[in-house]
Each structure stands twice: as C-alpha cells, then as structure tokens.
Amino acid sequence: MTSGEFRFSAFLAAVDLESGILLSNGPHMQRLVLDAEWARPVRALLGAPFTASGFAAAAPDPAGAEAVLRALRDRNLVVPAEADEHAELRSLLADRPEALGAGPRPGGSWPTARYGLPQRLYPGQPVSASVTYLLLGGCVTQFAEEPLVALGREQGLDVRTEHLWPGSVVEMSRAVARVRPDVTVYQAGVQPFLSALWDGAHLQDAQERRRTLSLMKSALSMNITALADALDGRLGLVHNVGPTALSPFGRFDFAEEYGFRRIVAELNAHVDHCVRRHPHLMVVDEERLVARHGAAALFDDLVFPFGHHGGSLDPTDERPHQLPALGRALAAEYLACRQAHRAAGRIKLVVTDLDGTLWPGIAAEDGFDWLDGDATSRWVHVGLHQALSVLKSRGVLLATSSKGDADVTLGVWGERGGRPLLGPDDFVLHSINWRAKSAGIADICARLGFAPDQVLFLDDNPVERAEVAAALPGLHIAEGPVHGFRDLLLSSPALESGRATQEAARRTDTTRAMLHRQELGTGMDRGDFLRSLGIGLRVERAGAQHLARACELFNRTNQFTTTAWRTTPEELRRVLASPDTRLHVAFASDRFADYGLTGACLVQGDAVTAFALSCRVIGLDIAVPFLVAALRDGARRDGGSGPADPTGLRGRTVTTDRNTPARDLFLDAGFDPDDAPGWYVLADGGRLPDLASLPLTVTTGP
Numbered sequence: 001m002t003s004g005e006f007r008f009s010a011f012l013a014a015v016d017l018e019s020g021i022l023l024s025n026g027p028h029m030q031r032l033v034l035d036a037e038w039a040r041p042v043r044a045l046l047g048a049p050f051t052a053s054g055f056a057a058a059a060p061d062p063a064g065a066e067a068v069l070r071a072l073r074d075r076n077l078v079v080p081a082e083a084d085e086h087a088e089l090r091s092l093l094a095d096r097p098e099a100l101g102a103g104p105r106p107g108g109s110w111p112t113a114r115y116g117l118p119q120r121l122y123p124g125q126p127v128s129a130s131v132t133y134l135l136l137g138g139c140v141t142q143f144a145e146e147p148l149v150a151l152g153r154e155q156g157l158d159v160r161t162e163h164l165w166p167g168s169v170v171e172m173s174r175a176v177a178r179v180r181p182d183v184t185v186y187q188a189g190v191q192p193f194l195s196a197l198w199d200g201a202h203l204q205d206a207q208e209r210r211r212t213l214s215l216m217k218s219a220l221s222m223n224i225t226a227l228a229d230a231l232d233g234r235l236g237l238v239h240n241v242g243p244t245a246l247s248p249f250g251r252f253d254f255a256e257e258y259g260f261r262r263i264v265a266e267l268n269a270h271v272d273h274c275v276r277r278h279p280h281l282m283v284v285d286e287e288r289l290v291a292r293h294g295a296a297a298l299f300d301d302l303v304f305p306f307g308h309h310g311g312s313l314d315p316t317d318e319r320p321h322q323l324p325a326l327g328r329a330l331a332a333e334y335l336a337c338r339q340a341h342r343a344a345g346r347i348k349l350v351v352t353d354l355d356g357t358l359w360p361g362i363a364a365e366d367g368f369d370w371l372d373g374d375a376t377s378r379w380v381h382v383g384l385h386q387a388l389s390v391l392k393s394r395g396v397l398l399a400t401s402s403k404g405d406a407d408v409t410l411g412v413w414g415e416r417g418g419r420p421l422l423g424p425d426d427f428v429l430h431s432i433n434w435r436a437k438s439a440g441i442a443d444i445c446a447r448l449g450f451a452p453d454q455v456l457f458l459d460d461n462p463v464e465r466a467e468v469a470a471a472l473p474g475l476h477i478a479e480g481p482v483h484g485f486r487d488l489l490l491s492s493p494a495l496e497s498g499r500a501t502q503e504a505a506r507r508t509d510t511t512r513a514m515l516h517r518q519e520l521g522t523g524m525d526r527g528d529f530l531r532s533l534g535i536g537l538r539v540e541r542a543g544a545q546h547l548a549r550a551c552e553l554f555n556r557t558n559q560f561t562t563t564a565w566r567t568t569p570e571e572l573r574r575v576l577a578s579p580d581t582r583l584h585v586a587f588a589s590d591r592f593a594d595y596g597l598t599g600a601c602l603v604q605g606d607a608v609t610a611f612a613l614s615c616r617v618i619g620l621d622i623a624v625p626f627l628v629a630a631l632r633d634g635a636r637r638d639g640g641s642g643p644a645d646p647t648g649l650r651g652r653t654v655t656t657d658r659n660t661p662a663r664d665l666f667l668d669a670g671f672d673p674d675d676a677p678g679w680y681v682l683a684d685g686g687r688l689p690d691l692a693s694l695p696l697t698v699t700t701g702p
Contacts, residue, residue, distance in 0.1 A: 005049040005081035006069075012077060014042065023077050027089050029163070030075040034068065037061075049081040067158070074160050128156040133334060134179045135163040136172060137187030137239065140311055140330065143322050147331035155335060165189070169223060173230040180234075183338050185284065186227050187239040188220060194241070195307035197263065202248035209258040217270045224271070228278040233570035235282070235341050237334060238275050240268040241309075242286030245295035245302050279499075279548070279569040282337045289329050298326045340493035341568070343555045347476060347494045349450050350391060351441050353459040354402035354409065354432070357482055358384065359421075364408040368416040380483045385421045387489040392426060394497040395504025397448065397511055399429040401440035401457070406432035428511045437464055438471035447515065449559050449615045451658065456495075458485055501549045503596040507616075513593035514616045521619070530621060530695040533590040537622050539629040540701035542583035542600070547572055550585055550600040553612045560613035560623060560662045563654045565602075580605045584630035588617045599623075601630045608651040611665065618661055624669050625698050628688045633700045647685035653678050 015022040021039040024031040034042065041058040050058075052069060059065035072078035079085060133148060135141040145161045152159030164175050166189035176184060188194075197212050204212070227236050243264045253259035268287055275281045289298060296302055300310045300322070311322030339345060355362045360370050360377045370378055388398055402409070409432050410424050424430065429447065431440025437459070445455060452475035459465050460482050469477050476494075478485050489495060497504055521529045542550055547569045555566050567575075575581055586599030598614035599622070608631075613623050631646040651666040653659075655678070667673075670687035671680035682688070691698045 004051055006051070006055070006073070006078050007049045007081045008042075008046050009077055009079050010085050012046075014046070023072070025076050028076040030077060032071065032075055032077060038068070071160075130158040130160065131183065131338070132160045132162070132179065132181045134175065134181035134184045135161060135187075136166055136175065137163075137185060138165070138189065138309070139320070140309070140322070140326060141185060141187055143311055143327040144330040144334065145327075147324065147328045148334055151328075151331050151335055157335075159335075169226040172223070173226060176227075176230040183235045183237060183334065184227065184231060185237045185239070185334060186223070187284075188223065188241075193219070194309050195305075197267075198244070198260070198306035201260070201263075201306075206257040209263065213258065213263055213266060216267065220267075220270060221274055224274040224278075224281070228281055231280060233280050233568065233574060235280055235338060236278075237282050237284045237337050238271060239284045240271040240286055242290040242299060243295060244306055245299065246306070248306070280341075282341060284330065284333050284337065289333065293325065293329060298329065336493040340496045340498065342566075343498070343552075345494045346454070346497075346556065347396065347456045347492070348454045348556070349397045349399060349444070349448060350388065350456045350458065350489070350495075351399045351401050351444060352388070352457070353437070353461070353464065354400055354413075355404065356460040357458055357485075358400075362404070363412050364404055367412060371416065371421070380486075382420045383486045384482065384489075387486040389422055389426070391489060391495055392422075392508055393505055394495070394500070395507040396495060396497070397508060398422070398427045399431070399444050399448075400427055401431045401437045401444065403434060403437070404432050406430065425512075426508065428508055428515065436467060436471065438468045441468060441472060441475070447518075448511070451558070454558075458482075498552070499548055501552060501597075503549055503598070503614075504552070506593075506596060510593045510595045510616050513590075513595075514619060517590065517592055518619060527695055533592075533620065535620050535622065535696035536589040537625055537629070537696055537698045538587040538701055539626060539633060539698065540585055540587070541633070542576075542585045546583075546585050546597060549597045550583060553598070553600045553614060554610060557612040557614065558656070558658045559615050559660070560611075560618050561656075561659050562611040562662050562665060563609065563652060564656050564659060565610040565612075575602070575604070578604070582634055584626075584633065586613070586622065586626040586630075588620060588622055590620060599626050601627060603630070603634055603649075606649050608649065608666075611651075611662070613662075620696070622696065623662070623665055624689060625691055625694055625696060627665060627669050628691060629698050629700055631682075631688065645685040646682055646688060649682045649685075650674060651680045651682075653680075 009025050011025045011027050013024045013026065015024075016039055017033065018036075020033045020035045021042055022031065022033050023042070037060040041060065045055065045058060052066070055069050056062045056065035059068065069078065131152065135145065142163050145163060148161060149159045162179050162181070164171075166172075166187070167175075172186075193216055197209075197216055201209055224238055227238070241264055244260060247253040247260040249256050249259050253261055256262075264287070271283060275283050296312065298312055300308060300313050303313065303315050304310060311326035313322050352358055355364075359368070359381050360366075370381075392398055410430065414424050429444050431437075431444060433440065437457075441455065441457060444450075445452060452472045456476040456478060457465070457468055458478050459468070465477050465479070468475065478488055503510075517533065524532075540546075551567055551569050551572055554561070554572075558564070572583070576583055581602070581604045584601045584603070585597050586601075588595045588598045595614065595617050598617045600610070600612050601608060602610040608627070611623075611627065613626070631649060634646075651671055653663055653666065655663065666680035669682075669689065670684075671682050673679075674681045
C-alpha cells in the first residue's frame, strides 16, 4: 500500500436513509450525510484501500469527488490506509481527565453525547475558501454545526467544524493547538456556571448570589485570557449570556439586590471587559439575539430549568433536540463575526435614491411637510436617515443618484436638512439628473476610486434596481421595501468598521476636501498647484495607539498598496516584535483638511514589504516623500541593527487589478529593478529625492 491510499475508518458505521447514507465515527463523534446516489459507491469501497483517482472513478459525480473525499477525511470517516487508528485514539484521549483517573464534573458525568442533526454535504456548490470552526461549548453549539455548514455554503465557504465540550484551561489550549482553527467559539460550560448561578438563586440570599457571581466572573476572566493566549492572534468568539424569559423572582425581580436582570447585566459587562482587552476576540451577543428574536423563540427556560440554557424545543418530542431558531441565529452570528473581523467584502460607499427612498414623495413638488406629521412613513424615513448617519460616523461614505432637477431638489432639501434628517453636505457627491442612475453611480465610483463591489445602492423602485444591476455587475443592491433598508444598514457585517478611529469619523469631510482639491487643480501647473495647497507630511515610528488604524489602511486600501497585504492588529503586533522590523505611519494635511493617519510603511529587515496610502491623499503626491522619510529615519535610528544608510534596501510590489497608482513607487523613489520579479533595490541611497526640494513640508516625529 502506498502513502496515497486511503480506507474508510475502522470505527465507521454506515446507515442507509431515505434521503441518503449516514456515515459516523463514534469515538471522534463525527457524522455526515451523503446523497442517496453515494450509497452504492461508498459500500463498494468499504473494507479495501483505494486511491483518490479510484474514489473519483467510483463517484456518481467525478467533478465533486475531491470535495467529498476531503470532507470525509476532515471528519476521520476516511483515513490513510496505513493509519493506526487505535493508537491515535489513545493519544487523543490521553489528556482527558477521565483517562487520568479523575472523576466526573460535579453534578453529572463527563458529557459524551452528540447532539444536533448530522451535517449534509453539498459537493455541487462552489466554494471560494475553507474555514475551520472549533466550537468549545454546550449542546447549543453542537446544534449550530449543521446550519453553520449550510449558511457557509451559501456564502461560498467550505465550513469545517469540530465540537468539544468545555473543559479545563489546559484542555482548551491543547484543543486549539491540535485543531488550529480559523475561528474558535467559546461558550462557558452550563454546569460550573449557569446552573450554580441560576438554578439555586431563589434559595440564596443576595450576598450568596453576589459571591457566586463573583466566582463566575473570576473563572470567566481566567478562561477568556487562556483562550486569547492559546489562539495566538487567530479569531475567537466568546458567548455572553442571553436573558431568560422567566425569573424566579417574577415581577419583583427589580426588588432583589441581585435579581436575574442584574446578574445578566453584570455578567455580560464582565465578558465585554475581558474580551475588549484582546483585539482578536469578539463577543457573540446572545443578549442582542434575544432582543431581536425573543427569549421564548430561542431558549428553553419556559420548559426546562433556568440553567439548562438550551435552545427552544418541542415538549412532545422525547429525543434530545432543539428547534432550529437558535442554531440558525448562532451560525449566522459566527459567520458575520468572522466577516466583520476580517473586513471581508467591506462596503465603503452607500449610494441612495432620493424621492420615494430617502423621503416620501417628490421633494421638488411636495416639499418636506411630511416631517410635520406623525405617519408611519415619516418615522420609516427618519429611521433610514438615522441609519445612514450611523454609517457616516463609521467612515462609510454616502452619495446620491436620483432622477430630477438638481438645483431645485438640493435647494428644497437644504432648507429642511439637519436633525432629524441628513443634509446635502452629509453626502460626498450628488448625481441628480435625468440620466440612467447607473451612469451616475459609475461616475461617482470613478471619482472616488471604488469598484462596484464596494458599493451598496438603495432605491424603492425595482425597475431602477434592475437597470443598475444590469449595467454594473457586482454592485450590491438592497432588495425589498424601503422599511427594510434600516435593518440591512445596521446589521450587515459588510458595513461594520470594527473599533472606531478618528480618521473614519472624519472620512466624509476629508473626502469632500479631496474632491474640492481635485476641482481646484484643474488647469493649473502641477507644481504650482501642490505648493498652493500648503501640504504638511509628518512621519513617525508607529506606536501601539497607531496599530488599529494602520491595519485599517492595509485592509481597506486597494489602489495605493504595493502588496495588498491584509492583516489584523494582533498579527501586526507579532510581526513588529521582531527586532529588525519597523512600521512607519504618515499624517497628512493641506489647507482644506487634516486627513489624519493616512499612510503605513512596513520594513522587515532590508525590505519594504507593505506600503499603503489612503486614496484621499494620493493627489497630494506624498507617497514618495513618505517612503523616503521613512527609510532615512529608519537608517538614522537603527543604531547599528540595520544598514548604515538606506543603500541596499529592497522593495516589493505585487500587481493586482486595482493597484496601478502604486506600481512605480520604488522606481519613482530611485530604486532599480532587482533580478527577482516584482522586487526593486536601492543601489545608492544618495539617489533618494531631496525632500527639501519638494512642494511640501516634511517632519519626522518620535
């Protein structure tokens, strides 16, 4: 037998179902359902080794065979032919407390049940990436596995899951090290936490409840810190606690010094505090899910004890089960948290129609008298304005594309703009005319440098939405009625910007300044124009306070980026821990605006490995001065750990479909092409441009 041969696991059980074939591995607690057409080839291959090509030849759909085989291997349903499964299982279980002679947890036996429906494989659906989730939690996290896989497929993700019941800090760390997941979900164990805190609350006085709560907080602090350390920068999602539908203190919960509402509030505030200290952790907010869907729809305390904290159920069904609502809600949150954390598919611009969308009726004809009433539609549109205002504060740009007379519409709007409405100046650009709306949106994208897939369009008219969709493939379009737009804007992870930065809050103002600057420069000599702007550039070594914004630049920038490197604050922190690595940041201003931190340059050893500059300051021609100042500052301050001068430093570019502005950065700074494709070398540090001769003022900070 060769190393390229496989076999079905010695622990495999196969059961024919009406809808397919169920495969399970009991010791590994893994199950998978394949479509019925796979039953015959699976049974034909049982008991004998096979190769990947042999598996594909037996498959009902050879094109999907690779995905099916990978899924079977991921779940230990198929193993290498030479694998010693019994020895591997003994090694896997060696660290479990019961294998070491320890007794069960207080209040019950070691959990070994496998809840939830077995996952069904969808080999025909295309996927763009594989993502592994490690679920450390109770049965509710198991019940989330199937919807997590299914929802992931809808988003083009091949989601692989592994579930473990919560154990000790050591067990948790070992599990993370073994699985090396992309995302780890942690839900505090029910027995040591919620049962002790909730189920006996009515038998304790306030001081006993306070002491129990304090112990739980201490345990959570220890576990969350251990999780953060074990993840080594990878994403971790920590459950807080959804409030119960009932309280043992009934309507007099308020009268208890430590009633259920206070217990939940303090517990969740403590989880927030612990998670907030670690940039690679996020909270899975059960409390928000309860507020959105209702406690009775998600959890089981209308029927089961408070501390059970499982999903809602059918009391007539004796099997361990839960209804699908909680599993689906949690699966959606797990995926949304990952997307928001990675800034994947970030929408940078929302373009909205005006008449019928941003307000009812036609403003040029009907005015804004609707604001004086109390109709439902008034509050729908005011709510939409508020949602757009929230996005503006996050750094999402706003623009309009609408049919009508621009002067009349903007005049009427300007008279009534302001609270509770947005005004025309809250939008960076307006396209109000009688052209096709897609043409206006295309012009806006061109002026701002955005691709269609970075833009969301709002319009009440399905015909207009269809026209834009046909003309601009990839552009995001909100479907459905206007009253659904607010929910989309405030809940989509593509519109969440992570932790707030001052630069994001000022993005509308600085973008408007950029556009004004562009208009002013039309027809002027380039050098005279730049000198007239009073450009200031300050270059500093990055400190801890700059890392979040630097990451935002590396992740958001698509035009002036040399390598399109994407990162996280925790990964950047690890990179900067190396003594030969430094990060420089740039602050830019002109007579129109202070643009804040708009550039980041990462130097590792003798190479510039990442360089990003905000599109709002590309027109200031500060890229080369920033690079030169960073290299000279680094050479001056390395104190012997780096080159004596910038000579010999190298730079790299990776061509993408959108980074044309950055491709000649190193050539413009005096570098020569190196032998390796995409690399440049500074053969003589004296060839760097003289900053004093450029039309701007450059300073270097600490």
